[in-house]
Amino acid sequence: MIGIVSYGLGNISAFSNIYKSLDIPYKIISSKDELMGVKKIILPGVGAFKDGMKHLEELGLIELLNKEVISNKKPFLGICLGMQLLGKKSYENGETKGLGWIDAEVIKFDFSEEEIKLKIPHVGWNNTSYENKNDLYENVLNNSDFYFVHSYHFETKENVTTSVTDYGIKFVSSIQKNNIYAFQFHPEKSQESGLEILKNFANLEFGV
Numbered sequence: 001m002i003g004i005v006s007y008g009l010g011n012i013s014a015f016s017n018i019y020k021s022l023d024i025p026y027k028i029i030s031s032k033d034e035l036m037g038v039k040k041i042i043l044p045g046v047g048a049f050k051d052g053m054k055h056l057e058e059l060g061l062i063e064l065l066n067k068e069v070i071s072n073k074k075p076f077l078g079i080c081l082g083m084q085l086l087g088k089k090s091y092e093n094g095e096t097k098g099l100g101w102i103d104a105e106v107i108k109f110d111f112s113e114e115e116i117k118l119k120i121p122h123v124g125w126n127n128t129s130y131e132n133k134n135d136l137y138e139n140v141l142n143n144s145d146f147y148f149v150h151s152y153h154f155e156t157k158e159n160v161t162t163s164v165t166d167y168g169i170k171f172v173s174s175i176q177k178n179n180i181y182a183f184q185f186h187p188e189k190s191q192e193s194g195l196e197i198l199k200n201f202a203n204l205e206f207g208v
Contacts, residue, residue, distance in 0.1 A: 002025065002038060003029040032060055043077070044081075045085065048081075070101065106154060162174045
C-alpha cells in the first residue's frame, strides 16, 4: 500500500487518479496512525519551504517520518517541494530548517552575474541527464523531458545525485540515498516518462 501524504501543499488528486487508473493500492494520509499503516510513502509538494515544514509539524508527522523512513527504511518518494524538504535548510523566505535527511541546502536560481536571461521560476518542460541511473528510471530514456515548476533548487554535498538538468546552470533534478528517492520535477505531470517513474516506485521491492 502506497501512502500519499496530504499536508495542504501537494497535488494529491493527480497521484490518486494515476494509481487508481493503474489499479495500484494507495491511500491519502494526513495523520500519524495512517502513516504507520503503509509500506511506501510519497511526499508531493508545491509552494514554499517554510509552509511545508510548518504543515508537517502541525500534523505531527516529522518525528514519525523520521522513524518510518530513516529507521524502518520504508521506500520514500519526494516530489518538487517534497524533495527540497529533505535538505538541511532552505533560504526561501528566510532560513528554515528542513528534515535533514540529505546534506544539502535549497537555494534560489541566481542569474544576476550571467549573460543569459532566463525567467524565474523555471516553469515548463526540460530534459534530465543521468548521473547514476536507478530503479525508478527503468524504461525511461536518458534526456527525457519532464515538467518543472520551481524557483529554488537543491545543492547537495553528498554523492546522491541521479540526474541533472540544465537551466542556465546544471542543477540536481533527482536524487537517491538508500531507500530515499526524490525528484525536482513533477512525474505526475510528465506524461509517459513520469508515469513510468510512478509505476516503478509502486513496483519497488527495496526495503519492503
